[in-house]
Amino acid sequence: MTHVQRHVDPTLAYRFACRVGMCGSCAMTVNGRARWTCRTHVDAVADAGRVEIAPLAHLPIVRDLVVDMSRFFDRWAEARGAFVPTATRNDAFAVVPPSAPARKAVDAAIECIGCGICYASCDVVAWKPEYLGPAALNRAWTLVNDARDGAHAERLRAVAGDAGCHACHTQQTCTERCPKHLAPTGSIAGLKRLVARAALKGEL
Amino acid sequence: MTPVAAATWRWLAQRISAAVLAACVLVHLATILYATRHGLSTEAILARTHASRLWPAFYGLFVVAVAVHAPLGLRVILDEWSGLRGRALDVLLLLFALALLAGGLRAVSAIA
Numbered sequence: 433m434t435h436v437q438r439h440v441d442p443t444l445a446y447r448f449a450c451r452v453g454m455c456g457s458c459a460m461t462v463n464g465r466a467r468w469t470c471r472t473h474v475d476a477v478a479d480a481g482r483v484e485i486a487p488l489a490h491l492p493i494v495r496d497l498v499v500d501m502s503r504f505f506d507r508w509a510e511a512r513g514a515f516v517p518t519a520t521r522n523d524a525f526a527v528v529p530p531s532a533p534a535r536k537a538v539d540a541a542i543e544c545i546g547c548g549i550c551y552a553s554c555d556v557v558a559w560k561p562e563y564l565g566p567a568a569l570n571r572a573w574t575l576v577n578d579a580r581d582g583a584h585a586e587r588l589r590a591v592a593g594d595a596g597c598h599a600c601h602t603q604q605t606c607t608e609r610c611p612k613h614l615a616p617t618g619s620i621a622g623l624k625r626l627v628a629r630a631a632l633k634g635e636l
Numbered sequence: 637m638t639p640v641a642a643a644t645w646r647w648l649a650q651r652i653s654a655a656v657l658a659a660c661v662l663v664h665l666a667t668i669l670y671a672t673r674h675g676l677s678t679e680a681i682l683a684r685t686h687a688s689r690l691w692p693a694f695y696g697l698f699v700v701a702v703a704v705h706a707p708l709g710l711r712v713i714l715d716e717w718s719g720l721r722g723r724a725l726d727v728l729l730l731l732f733a734l735a736l737l738a739g740g741l742r743a744v745s746a747i748a
Contacts, residue, residue, distance in 0.1 A: 556716070559716035559717065560715070560716050589638075589640050592640040592641075592643060592644050593639060593640040593643045593644075594639075594643045594715065596640075596643075598643060598644065598647040599712075624647070627644050628644060628647070628648055630644075631641055631644040631645055631648065632648075636638060636640050636641035636644055
């Protein structure tokens with residue numbers, strides 16, 4: 433992309449920041465498939481010597497390869513993706529054993545960089561734009577497993593419903609394409625179980 | 637019931653009915669294989685189903701599971717592909733469920 437901008441078309445607009453797979457800003461559609469472009473070698477994806485680069489799917493285009501990520505991050509807020517503390521700065525540090533099953537579940541899902549590849553790859557998002565999407569639900573899963581968080585019940589209500597975790601068809605495209613090798617499908621399955629349990633207890 | 641709870645119960649109902657259907661389909665297939673392998677006539681099959689309350693109960697459960705499962709699956713497809721939502725969708729699927737239930741139970745009554 434940098435070569436094209438510097439030598440072919442200086443007006444080309446695209447996003448990048450870290451160049452090392454940390455910031456999640458360079459996701460684009462490469463030969464029809466969402467990828468992080470900073471860590472994608474052209475020779476690995478060229479199809480008969482051709483590479484077609486397009487903006488991420490399911491998000492409004494601002495210009496060239498730049499999409500408006502607002503809808504993607506709005507879904508995180510709708511899924512109650514913000515940590516709600518139960519302690520104050522005067523309290524002692526929470527003790528969370530790394531071996532605790534809930535903490536292990538958090539560890540498996542926490543490394544999301546918010547690139548939007550899963551969201552752009554999800555068929556349910558295409559059919560149902562109000563669907564919260566894999567990344568927001570994965571974020572909610574890390575928080576419902578966080579022993580320090582104080583909004584479990586509200587979060588379960590936020591991720592339930594027709595546009596929430598139960599809308600996932602378990603097609604696993606998000607899991608297949610996540611550049612950080614996370615498994616949002618597994619996180620969503622975990623939310624489905626917790627939400628179903630809450631419904632059985634009459635807590636929704 | 638909140639809309640969120642209703643959606644979760646719909647999901648649960650579809651999963652539970654799917655589990656029931658999985659067992660029912662296996663028993664149904666085994667029954668068909670048994671009947672055809674042993675060359676049972678229509679009269680012989682009906683004589684057996686009339687003699688036992690288990691067969692109408694089994695097929696009654698089968699019909700109820702279908703009437704729960706199919707409309708809920710169709711609901712998701714129509715929601716995603718046609719944009720049909722809200723009360724109109726609920727009424728349409730309720731009618732579909734009732735039609736499945738009526739047709740199925742009519743067939744069950746014939747073997748009872």
